[in-house]
Amino acid sequence: MSPLLTATVLFAGRPSSSPSSHRRRPLAIWLLALLLALPVAPVASSPGDDMAVALARITREQSAWLAASTEYREPDLPGVRFESQAALQQRCFPAFPENLDVRVRGAYDPAEGNIYLDDDLDLSSPVELSYLLHELVHHFQVHNREDISARARGRLEGEAYRLQLRWLGESGVDDPWGALGIDEKTVQIIERSTR
Template identity: 30%
Template sequence: MTQRHFAGAAAAFAVLLTLILPAAGFENTGVPDPDPAWRDAGSLDDLAAVLDDWLDANSDYPRNPAPLAIEIADPITIAMNPSVASSFGTRTRGLYDHEAGRIYLIAPWSRKDALDVSVLLHELVHHRQVARHWYCPAAQEPDAYTLQQAWLAERGLEADIDRVTIVLAAGCTPRDIHPD
């Protein structure tokens, strides 16, 4: 085999690996997925069931028996929804409306993308957290982000999370503390 043929074969093999590894339970990191069942979920409800099983094994939050609806929504619809609009920001990928028992996943969102799936897991944590008392909604975030990051870490991935902002917001202190 000539060097040119070898280089072509190596390039073809690399392309083949990028197609085969994700289907075999590997992300682009090359780390094997310890539980690739989420990839085979046929619906959002099936995917939520797989993630709930993971949360059962990896968190102290019990399942919430209340009904849960999950929908993929466009950002404009979410921004106009008064029950969740105050929580919606430019980087928001998902929201949990505890009054409606509904998770909104912000489009574009794909159940085949581990980072997007981790957003659903994060919101499922919030669905489980409603049974506890919280001084403010932001106090729930550190646990949800920690579990989200743990799920991603098992797959060799990491979310872009600003821990300092999360911890400060979780303190539930007023944002404007200047005296009059």
């Protein structure tokens, strides 16, 4: 995204009716036009700002993809936050006193309306970005489905995995199942789960 350069030009002094002032004014306008045509160095921004802009764009694109790929209406975008692995594990498994031997890539908190992602997420990797899409599916579900009870959780989770796999395939990942380390039988078990 290139910066927008806005120039406000104020010509100071009194208007003059002398012939020399009329000749200088077009020259001044020509010089100003030349200066404005020169390339402008972008305003420096921090890596965090660039990442926030990229993440907002990706979230909008994935949200539009979900709206086009499902019968869900597109809700307002959720907040997206980054957390350490320890904080994500505590968020998802609060009853476990120690770190688990699993890596939590993302979580959705429907009460807050926020998606939480691992702070090591690589925005250049479709596989990594698919975890954002997975959590975005849950956001869509919460805002579009009447039955989001505990007994429906398996179906909702299975739907999120299936949409994540479909998105990965459409994003050019050759083996979405292998990339996620999951198989059809596992997704079916998740879908049948009542927990």
